[in-house]
Every structure is written in structure tokens, then in C-alpha cells.
Amino acid sequence: MNFGTKIRQRRDQLGLSQQDLARLLGMTQSRISEIESGARPHVNLTNLRNLARALGVSADYLIGTWEEGEAPAPPPAAPPAAEGAAQPRRRGRPRKAAPVPAGARG
DSSP states (O other): OOHHHHHHHHHHHHTOOHHHHHHHHTOOHHHHHHHHHTSSOOOOHHHHHHHHHHHTSOHHHHHTOSOTTOOOOOOOOOOOOOTTOOOOOOOSSOOOOOOOOGGGOO
């Protein structure tokens, strides 16, 4: 199975259209179509990584270094959100606190 066929099969498993996948990746639908049809069989590493992440598979699977007998499992159902769950932590440096206007101080 070739690169484009693997992308098309996995996209279909996930119930995504070419347009949906293109939106996730910041590409055009025509680029996804070209990749799947084999008209554009080569992608750069950034696009390969992004494709693999969006499809929930490894880059090894997409390029064919995965064992042939091993296919990716269907995506697991997302667990229900717990009430009162903590917000995800922000990454990066903390922002400085906004200055308090002089008239607002108690």
C-alpha cells in the first residue's frame, strides 16, 4: 500500500473529508487530493509530521516502515469531560499583571 492510499484509508476511518483534513493542516483540498492520488508523492518532513498527527498514526506507518500486518487501531472514544476539571496549564512565560489604576486602589 502506498503513501497516498494509507492517508486516504485513515482519513476515511476517521470520517474526515479532504476539506476537513486540509483545514486541520492549513493546506488546500487540492494538495490533499494530489497527495492521495500520487500526483504529489513527496512531502516535506513538517507536512509528514502534521499529517501523521492529524490522522493519529506514526510517520513510520505512513511512509511504509511500519510492519505490514499492523494497522492502526480505530480512534478511541474521547472520555467525557469531568466536572470541575482543571484547566490545562499555559505554556511559556507568565504574563505581567496589569497595572491597577490609581483611583481603583482601596
